[in-house]
């Protein structure tokens with residue numbers, strides 16, 4: 001029995017150390033953090049405009065895989081949600097050694113219902129930033145006349 005316990009313990013240690021080395025296949029937890037961003041939301045009409053991508057080029061680096069998983073899960077949760085001017089919809093995905101914040105905000109007097117552009121817009125700061133390889137993504141945001149779409153890897157308790 002004692003031997004058995006020892007074997008079990010070393011097995012779980014092995015599993016833990018293997019897990020610690022690689023990105024987990026899914027996030028450990030996800031939290032609706034919209035309230036961190038919403039103090040002053042009011043409502044107006046929808047407009048459109050050029051889509052401009054800003055890359056952070058600094059901060060936590062993550063792989064594309066967990067980034068796409070987080071973005072796609074975020075969009076599945078929020079498509080159909082109405083966002084009033086100034087309001088932000090935000091989820092933070094906890095992957096253990098890093099987090100990924102994904103958010104959408106209505107700006108410039110616009111309000112809108114989130115549609116299938118969600119995934120496309122959030123992939124802009126993923127795929128148009130840190131383009132030298134598939135990984136090493138540091139995030140950024142897309143901004144157009146009506147909205148800001150942010151994809152932001154973080155660690156150590158911050159979104160940086």
Ligand SMILES: *[C@@H]1O[C@H](CO)[C@@H](O)[C@H](O)[C@H]1NC(C)=O
Pocket residue numbers: 036037038039040
């Ligand atoms: C809301 O408005 C107040 C006063 O203008 C400002 O201090 C605060 O930072 C705003 N909060 C957010 C989340 O934008």
Ligand SMILES: *[C@@H]1O[C@H](CO)[C@@H](O)[C@H](O)[C@H]1NC(C)=O
Pocket residue numbers: 059060061155156160
């Ligand atoms: C987070 O903390 C670890 C350990 O202190 C450090 O190596 C790493 O550079 C930090 N990451 C960022 C993005 O500051």
Ligand SMILES: *[C@@H]1O[C@H](CO)[C@@H](O)[C@H](O)[C@H]1NC(C)=O
Pocket residue numbers: 057058061129130131132136137138
């Ligand atoms: C991300 O891209 C910027 C601009 O090309 C570059 O300065 C930065 O070093 C890149 N980060 C990584 C982790 O490759």
